[in-house]
Amino acid sequence: MRSIIDIVDLSTDEIDALMQTASDIIADPDKYADACKRKKLATLFFEPSTRTRLSFEAAMLELGGSVIGFSDANSSSSSKGESVADTARVIGCYADIIAMRHPREGAPYIASLYAGIPVINAGDGGHCHPTQTLADLFTIYREKGGCNDLTVGFCGDLKYGRTVHSLISALAKYHNVRIVLISPDELRLPGYIKKEVIEKNGMEYVETKSLEDSLPELDILYMTRVQRERFEDLEVYERLKDSYILTAEKLQAAKPDMCVLHPLPRVNEISVDVDADPRACYFKQVENAKYMRMALILKLLAEKDEPEADGAEDFVESELLKCSNPRCIVAVEQELKHRFKCTDKENGVYRCIYCDAKAK
């Protein structure tokens, strides 16, 4: 059963095909109006969301399907202590496909092992957010004519911003994409993404603290919110939250055709005086997201009965290895086994198969 947990679960050809389907839906929505008739999407949102949940729901309704689900963990049995695996098994009896958001990293992956129906990760902690990435890529494709030969600046919370992590992994699949990482020291991109995604794929990149100095060279500026909910010490959040504010005045230094993206919600990192600028593409991203989610739902339901290309994932289990990430699903669900994949044989690096954090 095919699920989408991480953007790397899709090949570039598949992403391109999804963009073609999304373009076709935009051109002829009536053709798709009954495409998911009698099918049900379950939206399991254990963490707040406006856009992602409603966008999934709108996507399914526009395909002629229906939607069940919850938008608050307290209204589900997880508040009674039910495991993610059991919840997934139960929902698998009611629905045809699941979109799941969870504060615990790796939770949608666990759900995909037990649901018996496709699971789409709609955001797991600070880990991944693949459908936001599909929206980001489709917006870049529509605005720039493709996703190759670009200088892309990521600005703000690069440490906890899951959309940043997923988009960098996706851009690594394209050609000649240069990355500019703009953040305060405390919010720099995690080392494993630098090493195992950017460097491994031979992408050129720089790290800087200055948005102003970077602006003139960028084709895309991806602004992000400082992720308040991931901070253990709120004083640190308060100190960092206004590190970058893009204003119409600052934007004067940017290329006339640069695109400003933001996964939203914005807090105050983009001043509202930027909204009227034709380079502001963040509301177009919202619209594009719905079409890409429609395309993805269609694809996963169409492939549902196909046998999986390559069975179970290889993993290592050992009493000596434990996941080092306190936000991983294994940190709270005691019955889950700690499992790892070896990502760097030379240096003996093992990463958790659920959340990608290093073993300790």
Ligand code: ASP
């Ligand atoms: N909506 C995005 C997410 O769910 C970005 C954000 O919350 O800052 O990750």
